[in-house]
Amino acid sequence: MGSIPIVSSAGGGGGVGWWRWFWHSSNGGGKSSNSTSKNGSHNNEACVLSSAFAYFLFSFVVLGSIGNLYARLMLTPNARTGITALGCQEDNEGSWAIGVFYGDSPFSLKPIEAMNVWKDKTAAWPVANPVITCASVSDAGFPSNFVADPFLYAQADYCDRFPCMKRKLNQQIFFGSLWFLVKYFTYSMKPKIQSQCKVIFGVARSIDKGATWQQLGIALDEDWHLSYPYVFEYNGNIYMMPEGSAKGDLRLYRATDFPLKWILHKVIMRKPLVDSFMIPHEGKFWLFGSDHTGIGTKKNGQLQIWHSSSPLGPWKPHKKNPIYNTDKSMGARNGGRPFVYNGNLYRIGQDCGQTYGHRIRVFRVEVLTAEEFKEVEVPFLAEEPVKGRNAWNGARNHHLDVQQLSSGQWIAVLDGDRVPSGDAVHRFILGSASVFAVAGLVILVGLLLGAVKCLVPLSWCPHSMEKRSDTFLAWERPNLLSSKLRLFCSRLNRASSILRARIRPNTCTGTFVLLVTILVAVALMCTGVKYIYGGSGAEEPYLLDGHYSQFTLLTMTYDARLWNLKMYIKHYSRCSSVREIVVVWNKGIPPQPGDFDSAVPVRIRVEKNNSLNNRFRVDPLIKTRAVLELDDDIMMTCDDIERGFKVWRGHPDRIVGFYPRLINSSPLKYRGEKHARKHNGYNMILTGAAFVDATVAFERYWSAEAEAGRALVDSYFNCEDVLMNYLYANASSSSVVEYVKPAWAVDTSKLSGVAISRNTQAHYGVRSNCLTKFAGMYGGLTHRKAEFSSRKDGWDV
Numbered sequence: 001m002g003s004i005p006i007v008s009s010a011g012g013g014g015g016v017g018w019w020r021w022f023w024h025s026s027n028g029g030g031k032s033s034n035s036t037s038k039n040g041s042h043n044n045e046a047c048v049l050s051s052a053f054a055y056f057l058f059s060f061v062v063l064g065s066i067g068n069l070y071a072r073l074m075l076t077p078n079a080r081t082g083i084t085a086l087g088c089q090e091d092n093e094g095s096w097a098i099g100v101f102y103g104d105s106p107f108s109l110k111p112i113e114a115m116n117v118w119k120d121k122t123a124a125w126p127v128a129n130p131v132i133t134c135a136s137v138s139d140a141g142f143p144s145n146f147v148a149d150p151f152l153y154a155q156a157d158y159c160d161r162f163p164c165m166k167r168k169l170n171q172q173i174f175f176g177s178l179w180f181l182v183k184y185f186t187y188s189m190k191p192k193i194q195s196q197c198k199v200i201f202g203v204a205r206s207i208d209k210g211a212t213w214q215q216l217g218i219a220l221d222e223d224w225h226l227s228y229p230y231v232f233e234y235n236g237n238i239y240m241m242p243e244g245s246a247k248g249d250l251r252l253y254r255a256t257d258f259p260l261k262w263i264l265h266k267v268i269m270r271k272p273l274v275d276s277f278m279i280p281h282e283g284k285f286w287l288f289g290s291d292h293t294g295i296g297t298k299k300n301g302q303l304q305i306w307h308s309s310s311p312l313g314p315w316k317p318h319k320k321n322p323i324y325n326t327d328k329s330m331g332a333r334n335g336g337r338p339f340v341y342n343g344n345l346y347r348i349g350q351d352c353g354q355t356y357g358h359r360i361r362v363f364r365v366e367v368l369t370a371e372e373f374k375e376v377e378v379p380f381l382a383e384e385p386v387k388g389r390n391a392w393n394g395a396r397n398h399h400l401d402v403q404q405l406s407s408g409q410w411i412a413v414l415d416g417d418r419v420p421s422g423d424a425v426h427r428f429i430l431g432s433a434s435v436f437a438v439a440g441l442v443i444l445v446g447l448l449l450g451a452v453k454c455l456v457p458l459s460w461c462p463h464s465m466e467k468r469s470d471t472f473l474a475w476e477r478p479n480l481l482s483s484k485l486r487l488f489c490s491r492l493n494r495a496s497s498i499l500r501a502r503i504r505p506n507t508c509t510g511t512f513v514l515l516v517t518i519l520v521a522v523a524l525m526c527t528g529v530k531y532i533y534g535g536s537g538a539e540e541p542y543l544l545d546g547h548y549s550q551f552t553l554l555t556m557t558y559d560a561r562l563w564n565l566k567m568y569i570k571h572y573s574r575c576s577s578v579r580e581i582v583v584v585w586n587k588g589i590p591p592q593p594g595d596f597d598s599a600v601p602v603r604i605r606v607e608k609n610n611s612l613n614n615r616f617r618v619d620p621l622i623k624t625r626a627v628l629e630l631d632d633d634i635m636m637t638c639d640d641i642e643r644g645f646k647v648w649r650g651h652p653d654r655i656v657g658f659y660p661r662l663i664n665s666s667p668l669k670y671r672g673e674k675h676a677r678k679h680n681g682y683n684m685i686l687t688g689a690a691f692v693d694a695t696v697a698f699e700r701y702w703s704a705e706a707e708a709g710r711a712l713v714d715s716y717f718n719c720e721d722v723l724m725n726y727l728y729a730n731a732s733s734s735s736v737v738e739y740v741k742p743a744w745a746v747d748t749s750k751l752s753g754v755a756i757s758r759n760t761q762a763h764y765g766v767r768s769n770c771l772t773k774f775a776g777m778y779g780g781l782t783h784r785k786a787e788f789s790s791r792k793d794g795w796d797v
Contacts, residue, residue, distance in 0.1 A: 087138025559588025
């Protein structure tokens, strides 16, 4: 088939001129062609390629804009923003953190938040797990990507380096300090290898039974990988037996100045053991560990035992070594310190089936002699995380150390991770695959539209080269690869021609195929952006002064909105810091808590009468200081909720919310957010989506002073949120409101027609009347304007 000649003027060429220059230059610079057909073929191909280039550029801009918009609206920011540059970086090993648990026995452990420990200094009401994270460690000056493998050491009378103190906590007396050694995944502190990311051991100390931890420094930093800092006392000395399998042996260190100075005391065994511990039992010392270097050894499924009369050795192997060489999910690899309870010895193992460190399993040792070993698994009743990746230990936990305090209470430290092992690489692979799939679909759409004429330009294939030397021809004839490449190019282009012939865009079928292909490309583009740039997908809580905390979510509704409530509870119960959801039921037959798919307890509080004042009724069953008042028809991201909670913790005496209003006219007139934006300020926050202090706000609302205001709310069946703002303003001379801008918020009541305020104009008219009457009762708001973009966090723009 011949080519259509294209003749261009000397100064013309437009958008395809540079393509013409490229193709001409590649065939002899500026020399003229000896054949009109040859020149026409080249110019035709240049035009085709120019058209394809414009199409691909257009597709890149459009899909890139869609991806950028998706990222801005749907992807949550990193909760660790602002942490030391070297700390809390994304790591393929995960984002391990450490929580504290308490119980009357090692089998009835509950997280610290269940103990309702309040700390005013860190605005934690109550303190919530995790108590140690990469953020708290990095903020203390030890940049780390994660912390894991905690080992407790309780000292009742250590008064040398740090003075002993007597503390009364939860009506129990505990003398002394709790310490734990923990591995930091960080940069080495040694000058020669500071650029190397590795594991070292840090030390933390607590004098309030684990609620607050002071990072003291680095206990051990070697030139090789360290892990599992098993610490114990023997003959008045404190020893540490860490894993150093990369060095090829098992070493014992002795503290010369506990807890920060250690010296090598002895090499116990010339084996690269992992996760080893030793314990005294029935007159002997027993060493448990795993050696994964042997032929036929199953990684994370092997366990060996040795015994000795002294922790210093010599060590003799157990007669039945290896004790286990089985599937990695069976818990053979050690997962923390063994413990004794009711006279029984228990071993903790790791289940690495679904992912490394998936969960811990507890075994009761029934027989332990030099010739026999037998253990049986027992239930471990610690609360299982149910919030998925939004929970700090939602994906896995692989290490537990549980000990009994002098008070008789049991305390445990447990590490956990919100993502599985290798999550960063997994997400990158999925994201890259999505992007490549988008590229393929873009080419497909281009072929259907005719913007892309062929999959492989003819001049790229060896058979289309116009002039070949005799030497080249002699090489090419027997060359099988060249022949196959020519055949592949030909078939690929033929397939594209057949595709265009069968699916024509001007037909119904062709239009449908185009639309579906474009929609799939957009979906895949968003998927790629999510996996590559969206982080782990977790909507994490925000640390404040070293502590996390929790709040109660309260909503008011009635029977006509039950469908909406179910969706609401399912979504918000998965937010990290939500402890409980209280449903104020104003009218109709109430549901049962079991009717909801919830990750937290749901309490239905049935009211006697249908009043908007019920929203702020004093509720002694609420266990948190913070309450998020959130209408059941508002849907926003958990990250927005978490950001609002952090701002409130910094300003617990204020109403912190997401819907600002400005009252500044005379006569007073209620207007929407657009008016506040126009005047760059606000002096009211709607409590349909706001954090308040449960005790202060509710008692203030139900005070005798507010009685007239409550009566007005009942008469209008409106304005309860306006009244709360006036009561706050009347009680303080300083600012009483803080705004947090949500990424997005959807009013779901508009989808069902059950909105209380469907007529906006009438609704605003009633509220304007409320403003006038409340101003007469409690004073004005107009002089209290707060400006947008006034906080350093940038969340009030």
